[in-house]
Amino acid sequence: MNINFKKRGIKVALISLVFVILFFFSVFYCTNRISNEMERQLETNITDVANQNALAIRNQLNDNYLLLESLFTEIKDMPGDMSDNVSLLKGFVRAHNLKRVGFCTPDGTTYTTDNVRGNLSYRDFFKRGMEGKSTITGVLTDALRPDPEDVIIFSSPMYDDDTGEIIGVFGLIYDTYVFNASLQVDCFEGQGFSFAINEDADISVAMGYDSIQLSQNLFDDILAKNPSNTSAINQIQRRISAGESGFGKLFIDATEYYYYHTPISLADEEIEWNVFTVVPTSYFLDRFRPVKNTMYLMIFLSIFLLVAALISYFVIFRSQRHLVQRLAYIDPVTGGANYAYFKKQLALKSRNRRGYLISMDIQHFSNVSITAGSAASDDMIKKTWYILTNALRENELAARVRDDYFVLLLGTSDAATLASRLEHISGEIHDLAISYDAPGIRACFGIYPIESVTAIDDSYNKAKIGREFAKERHEKCYAFYNEIDHEELLKNQQLEERFDFALANRNFEIWYQPKYSADTRELVGSEALVRWREVDGKLIPPGRFIPLFERDGYISRLDEYVFRETCRKQKYWLDRGIKICPVSVNISRATIYSANVVDKYLGILDSCGLPHEYIQLEVLESAISGKADIAEILEKFRLSGVRILMDDFGTGYSSLATLNMHCFDTLKIDKSLIDGIGQKDGETLLHYVIKMGRHLGLHITAEGVEYESQLSYLQEQKCDDIQGYLFSKPLHVMDYERLITQ
Numbered sequence: 001m002n003i004n005f006k007k008r009g010i011k012v013a014l015i016s017l018v019f020v021i022l023f024f025f026s027v028f029y030c031t032n033r034i035s036n037e038m039e040r041q042l043e044t045n046i047t048d049v050a051n052q053n054a055l056a057i058r059n060q061l062n063d064n065y066l067l068l069e070s071l072f073t074e075i076k077d078m079p080g081d082m083s084d085n086v087s088l089l090k091g092f093v094r095a096h097n098l099k100r101v102g103f104c105t106p107d108g109t110t111y112t113t114d115n116v117r118g119n120l121s122y123r124d125f126f127k128r129g130m131e132g133k134s135t136i137t138g139v140l141t142d143a144l145r146p147d148p149e150d151v152i153i154f155s156s157p158m159y160d161d162d163t164g165e166i167i168g169v170f171g172l173i174y175d176t177y178v179f180n181a182s183l184q185v186d187c188f189e190g191q192g193f194s195f196a197i198n199e200d201a202d203i204s205v206a207m208g209y210d211s212i213q214l215s216q217n218l219f220d221d222i223l224a225k226n227p228s229n230t231s232a233i234n235q236i237q238r239r240i241s242a243g244e245s246g247f248g249k250l251f252i253d254a255t256e257y258y259y260y261h262t263p264i265s266l267a268d269e270e271i272e273w274n275v276f277t278v279v280p281t282s283y284f285l286d287r288f289r290p291v292k293n294t295m296y297l298m299i300f301l302s303i304f305l306l307v308a309a310l311i312s313y314f315v316i317f318r319s320q321r322h323l324v325q326r327l328a329y330i331d332p333v334t335g336g337a338n339y340a341y342f343k344k345q346l347a348l349k350s351r352n353r354r355g356y357l358i359s360m361d362i363q364h365f366s367n368v369s370i371t372a373g374s375a376a377s378d379d380m381i382k383k384t385w386y387i388l389t390n391a392l393r394e395n396e397l398a399a400r401v402r403d404d405y406f407v408l409l410l411g412t413s414d415a416a417t418l419a420s421r422l423e424h425i426s427g428e429i430h431d432l433a434i435s436y437d438a439p440g441i442r443a444c445f446g447i448y449p450i451e452s453v454t455a456i457d458d459s460y461n462k463a464k465i466g467r468e469f470a471k472e473r474h475e476k477c478y479a480f481y482n483e484i485d486h487e488e489l490l491k492n493q494q495l496e497e498r499f500d501f502a503l504a505n506r507n508f509e510i511w512y513q514p515k516y517s518a519d520t521r522e523l524v525g526s527e528a529l530v531r532w533r534e535v536d537g538k539l540i541p542p543g544r545f546i547p548l549f550e551r552d553g554y555i556s557r558l559d560e561y562v563f564r565e566t567c568r569k570q571k572y573w574l575d576r577g578i579k580i581c582p583v584s585v586n587i588s589r590a591t592i593y594s595a596n597v598v599d600k601y602l603g604i605l606d607s608c609g610l611p612h613e614y615i616q617l618e619v620l621e622s623a624i625s626g627k628a629d630i631a632e633i634l635e636k637f638r639l640s641g642v643r644i645l646m647d648d649f650g651t652g653y654s655s656l657a658t659l660n661m662h663c664f665d666t667l668k669i670d671k672s673l674i675d676g677i678g679q680k681d682g683e684t685l686l687h688y689v690i691k692m693g694r695h696l697g698l699h700i701t702a703e704g705v706e707y708e709s710q711l712s713y714l715q716e717q718k719c720d721d722i723q724g725y726l727f728s729k730p731l732h733v734m735d736y737e738r739l740i741t742q
Contacts, residue, residue: 135156567608581614
């Protein structure tokens with residue numbers, strides 16, 4: 001059992017380890033999934049905001065180009081010189097928050113609304129304009145003012161309507177601060193910002209940039225300050241080259257940011273920019289921190305509950321292990337070893353071990369229950385265990401098998417010394433029984449010498465055979481297995497081997513011994529008896545096989561067979577209109593102690609369809625003691641209409657105490673009391689037994705009546721029924737059928 005528990009413990013530990021690994025893997029997986037989902041939500045969030053900002057910037061810039069085109073169209077149609085016409089656009093400058101409007105001639109000479117002249121032929125936007133390209137510059141230093149001011153220029157080439165030649169470059173000049181201020185949109189609660197870069201990565205437009213100092217080129221002046229941005233720069237450049245949008249992280253100074261960039265087309269797709277929206281990672285971390293804290297709390301609670309569950313499981317497992325071991329190895333009455341533990345201890349000993357295996361039974365132990373009750377019988381079992389353990393020597397073992405059966409392993413070297421020890425133990429148990437007012441009790445021992453512990457069950461079975469032999473002898477309380485009449489043992493074994501065949505082939509016959517009224521001498525009932533007819537037609541007397549079957553456990557199956565066959569025959573006669581009388585069937589101690597005996601026997605009755613008043617049960621007085629709920633079992637039969645008869649009253653010690661159970665209908669007086677008729681003492685005893693039974697409301701049946709003188713005395717004593725050879729011997733079923741049909 002310990003080995004099994006160790007194996008089970010290792011198995012449980014491995015399963016628990018796998019479970020813990022899977023649990024933490026699940027936690028890691030779930031945490032990773034949640035983090036990925038958070039980052040996905042974050043990317044979706046910043047993407048949506050970035051697209052909105054990009055749309056706002058694109059719309060604003062495209063609107064500026066529409067304004068540029070409309071102004072150009074306005075002044076181109078005006079009469080006069082272009083330089084003079086430009087000065088007429090001052091009202092537009094104020095209305096649209098422009099710094100100025102300017103026109104550059106093909107040589108670079110510039111005319112503006114604020115009457116500032118200069119030559120801008122060196123500027124890239126001019127060069128691109130003369131090449132027929134529209135341009136939005138990055139942040140430039142105003143070249144037409146002595147004080148450095150940052151400006152942004154929207155420029156477009158001007159064509160002659162007739163020749164189609166470029167006649168100059170027309171542009172709108174914005175103060176950088178004013179222009180960016182017109183684009184400000186709240187982004188991530190003021191913590192994010194957006195900016196646009198041209199194909200050279202120059203920052204042209206910025207939204208919400210107050211919290212950070214932007215330079216003029218994204219790659220050169222901002223990202224390059226932190227070496228950690230190298231991979232981010234490369235990734236952004238690859239996406240811009242491919243015209244793709246993208247999400248990632250970058251550092252501005254020492255602060256980490258999430259970014260999303262998307263390309264936009266301006267001026268009828270002549271200009272390709274990328275708009276970036278940037279927000280500090282701390283902003284999202286702060287927003288997701290409550291979610292993460294909740295998640296970590298749940299993980300912590302899950303781990304705590306898991307650990308608590310595992311600890312509880314192992315504590316319960318350990319306690320259950322001790323409980324199972326106690327149930328498996330400890331006898332509940334004595335608190336000592338049981339037979340399973342006895343065999344385990346033997347298995348741990350050396351296999352080459354000499355000694356005597358002894359099966360012990362306390363003969364007539366049921367008398368203790370009758371005289372002193374079931375509590376006293378348990379008390380005697382405990383004291384018997386104390387006697388046995390005190391008699392043990394070093395390396396000797398003892399255990400309680402069940403009821404009043406014990407097993408011993410004694411290491412005494414010679415048989416004479418062993419016999420002396422057993423006689424001493426039996427004497428102590430006899431003296432113990434006297435203290436419970438239960439004389440006639442002794443311990444009987446069956447002995448089998450062993451030299452090896454490999455076949456313990458076989459050795460114990462042989463010791464039990466010796467014990468049963470010892471119970472039949474009176475001069476000794478013990479018997480060695482080798483003293484047994486093995487020829488008789490062989491015959492018993494043959495009977496046991498033929499039992500199943502005989503039962504299947506209905507070789508067991510039901511005979512009937514009639515019962516007659518003491519007054520009218522009319523038939524009032526019968527007792528069902530069993531006979532075994534061999535294949536050659538000979539009958540095996542019941543005294544030959546019934547005691548054997550009571551010892552080996554076959555009796556319960558035989559009881560059920562007799563009961564079923566009796567019910568069927570009663571139903572057969574009843575269906576044919578034959579007037580039948582109640583038939584009593586004997587039920588053994590082993591049968592009445594079996595589980596669900598009431599349900600089983602009443603089920604047989606009902607399956608046969610026989611009214612319950614036509615079947616009675618006979619219970620030996622000696623079978624009543626030793627089972628706490630025997631009265632309840634018998635009462636269930638009585639409530640169903642099955643009458644209960646106490647059989648062989650007068651053969652057991654203190655049978656009078658059994659009558660106090662009030663679970664019987666009939667008292668069957670044993671032949672040993674009937675044989676006392678004609679003797680003064682015998683008649684006096686019988687007189688009071690009958691009187692007492694009638695006073696308790698019991699029906700009285702006398703067994704073994706053989707003489708008219710016995711009948712006359714029983715009639716005087718108001719005995720109810722007579723059973724015995726005076727009226728009839730047991731009859732074969734055919735003879736009994738003729739009797740009841742007369």
